Amino acid sequence: MKVPWLPKSGIEAIAADVLAGYEEMIGAPVAPPIPVEDVIERYLDLRIGFMDFKKTYGFHGVLGAIYVKDRLIYADNALLADHSEGRLNFTFAHEAGHWVLHRKFVTHAEDSRAERTEIICRKKDAKKPAEWQADFFAACLLMPEKWIKSAFEKSMGARPLLLHNEQRSLSGFLYIEPCVCNWPIIARSIQNTGGFSNVSKQAIIIRLQELGLVINETTAEIGWHRKQFAT
Ligand SMILES: [Zn+2]
Known part of the structure; x- marks a missing residue:
């Protein structure tokens, strides 16, 4: 998926806007720990779930995915099994980043068919622009x-x-x-x-x-x- 370049300050401001919108919705200020699941489910109106990506796609190294058309975010089962709240929340926040920053580019992805509107996040792609931007968004959202x-x-x-x-x-x-x-x-x-x-x-x-x-x-x-x- 090709995405335009964004400065760090721009991503920081977009994440801050999401939190400001969430604060407005709940009618109260928000402080860490940022309730990322609630931000995703109630403010961004997306659903969250878990999936065995190895079983579903047949390859290793997937931490999460977003199915844009269905408004669904999935994290890998292994993150739940690891009891790693930090990694799990970061994955959810990363997928939220794809929603906020990239959903409009999904259907234009080079390798997409008309019906394919998912972004599968693989560890090996971490340095690609879209993945890096989603990671940076996640950091800004969880750690303003x-x-x-x-x-x-x-x-x-x-x-x-x-x-x-x-x-x-x-x-x-x-x-x-x-x-x-x-x-x-x-x-x-x-x-x-x-x-x-x-x-x-x-x-x-x-x-x-x-x-x-x-x-x-x-x-x-x-x-x-x-x-x-x-x-
Ligand atoms: Zn990603």
């Missing part, structure tokens, strides 16, 4: 910039955190050594301070880097183990 910045300031201070080494050396209960390997501690601190209880620590550390609040000055990549995906 003002809430992340406020949590960061309360938790870490006014200045960006520079990750400057690769070695673990915690030097006190309240002080977090800003080394790459301590990223889960940094993410958990933001999670607790900002109420991002339905977002994974992985998604939080990526968001912090995108917003320039955490800067990795080392050559080491921030890596994670499967267990750390969970919220």
